[in-house]
Amino acid sequence: MSVSQFSGSLGLTETARLDALVFGAAPPDAPGVAVAVLHKGNLIYQRVRGLASLAHQLPLTDRSVVRIASQSKQFTVMMILMLEAEGKLSLEDDIRDHFPWLPDWGSQVTLGHLASNSSGIRDILDSMIMAGIPITAPSSRSAAKAIVARQKTLNFAPMTDVLYSNSNFLLLSELIEKVTGKSFNEALEHYITGPLGMTDTQLMVRDDEIYPRLADHHRRGPQGQWLKSAWGIAIGGEGGLVSTLADMIIWQQNLLEPKVGTAEMIERMGRPYVTINDVASPYGLGLVNTRHKGVSLVGHGGWIAGSRSESFRATADDVSIIVLSNHDDFSSFGLARDMLDIVLGRDPGGVISPEGIAALKTRYGFWRSDDGSFVLALEESSGLPAIVGSMGVSALEEAEPGKFHARGSLPPFVFSLNTDGSILTETFGRSRRYRRVEAPGQIGNDLFGTYGSAESGLTASIDNVDGRRIMRVTSPFGAALLSLDACDADMYLARPSEADIHDQWRIAPWVLPWLYTVRIGSDAIVFNSDRGRDVVLARLA
Template structure:
């Protein structure tokens, strides 16, 4: 007998009550039970009703093969994560921004080789042409927005940051980190500027443009660029951070209204649809998809791994293309194996989730018969590490000469060489084996470090990644005179004032919003400042007149001493 509507609905309801809530909406069946159980074991530690977790999407041949959620999307209301849960995916957003620009390029409305100042004259004239491609390849030299805002006193998860705030602080900059296309250095600012280009050329917000031209046609109904932090998001997975001890978690979600570099909200279901477009090119066409994978080229002629919001790499001998992301408590990773037509998306809502590692563990399972390289054997690595290679010994005087603090000229980044039990160690942990002629091999690496000593007494170290660090004059932290550094300092590039204070022999920067930030002397006129690096400079009379502050993605922002 055919069931009527009411009886059919009741049957579905009764069936759903018999299924654990954390498996509702899951899509399985792409693999056998044994393989699926192995995949589930990767997420075993978070498959709980008491912790945040992750959503997983495994795609093969452009179709979803295994979609599942682990852990909770909302701890307050006991809502589990499922494939429809919406996550903020942070920097995974970048490929969507470059795709939007690529659509405009395909229509002849803009070119990747155009000067950014044609569209955003607020960007200062640094004396060099910065193209849209430079921005998308992270080779522009423009300082990173988040680091600049942090130095200026903005408090993430407390202050609302807008697109205009990023434009304003970018317009204040008087220098680049490095000459355009000389280096690769990750900068979120470039992708915020690309979002502004889309808005000014199309007359639509990035949210509107991508909805009309990308997400709508692809059926990505759970995806949008989140340009208003107050917007209600159905099915949102809230992000959390541990409080410490036994107090559980606190909510940790971004409260900025900045798009382009970040702020895409999506699901693993929709990431499967996005993945399919890399193979079908139903939106954009083959030329756009091919262009998205074109790697950047430096002035030296070297090709970098980063393309247009996508990073090329290799894992266990197979080519990969992907990107990760991290904002507040959200973590994400989208990794494609293009030659195998296999992709893995992992979207998580707590900081220590490690989605990149989780995704690769899943790939180890679904591609285990394909990888040309075996999984690393930790025991074998340990045994190899115990075998000490031949090394040319250094005298006690030579070790003493080399040990000390070094700094990179371009951003004052510190490096420390220490002598321990007759050996030289870099940054306290990495042992250096002397092969002769002042060439050193860091333990476990194939590349070499070169130390150069001059007759004048200067010493420099060029590390395996090509960065040169120069030996700095040592200071006795307990006896250095800190009084000359005390005073008020102003940065025009940040629009902020710091006050350097001295209390009970300790020096610190003080600012109304930053609060107290300790700074500690590490070499003459050089200080560590909570992960940043500060170098004071003097006039011809030896008086302190200002300092520069650097971080990993912002180099040498100037502060001048106020009278």
């Protein structure tokens, strides 16, 4: 749809369909969702459903304060662009010119590389999980910076790939504080929230902080019950902001007709910053370009323990959708797009054809790349095919007939099913072939031992404990006891140990299929996750 076909108002039928969709996503006695639809900046639909506090039966409202997670990144980038306009920095600056404590990666990493997720710096959350730092336990900002500073190598050379990494925006957050001489919250209020009157939008570093009207955040427990969720890592402009539906409406209006920043800045944020092999990156500068059933969208989503969010604008139709929540047990990405379908008079869903579903069902199981480094799985989830990686289980979408990708803002690749039985992934014009893992191997006793890396500071000891392969990982920052579950002859999936299964939430506050893979060789082991590649630990004993 290149030309708007939306009349600008909702009829009774569309309103009723939206109500049914939203109410189905948030029962009245459960944690809730808050949604809004704008047309040309004008509010045409708003609903808030569910509870801000289960214990006290307090309803969620449009002024309930909730985490917006990675939607924070657009505020961080906006401030960077405003500081650039003031002549205080440039997107062409080498980040090491501002922070000499960062290592020399052998390639210049600029502020633009950070803001576009094209730097190659490993994701700080994945690095923390590898280092054994409990995500839910309090940890300092200095520890996070120290982990980034230990990374002597990159996932890839800057501008040669795009991979989502919170480390990029951690550094930009720190830079804002250094350049302005203000705390992040003070800078945010000075440049954005103060002038716009977004009085409830601010940085909440950890979940032990208290703010007026702050909603409890929730996750599902092992038995499916609701539990309060907590976030321990000190988090900044990469994902630490809280806001309200009322404030996020103001922000969407500002992205359309800016009172802070400029139209040129906002256009730059949504424009692809990197083109690789003639393929434009979907990630701009703090905003992401996606397409939904032929409609171009610009926005960002967010996911943190106990919260999911999504906001975007359908550019041709000038329709904006906002979804906030105080729980993470649903897809805000999917809900927002289903809402858009109803607004535009279409049926929600239908993002994968019956033929595609039938073909994918023949490929369920584990798959490994020919180069041996990467693992994925296909399985059924909620009755439909899904793809599995270290970041979780994702529904699939058919980009075009026979080509599929994870249903999310920044899928790592598009893949197709080859007639020879293999799977072929494509990323920026580059392909990688995966073959089915027929049966897991068994680790040999000669490979038990201790491995270490001076770069990452990690030490891993692999032992046989009561017939199970157990890996103890230690670092200067934490420790973890993990099970190694066989995936292939030399490839294992690192998961929380069964002995610590009730401690799953200490390691990562969401259920992950695996934390990372461990490839075991004769003289080294290699860790790989979706956002952290080729962490090598040499054999010590």
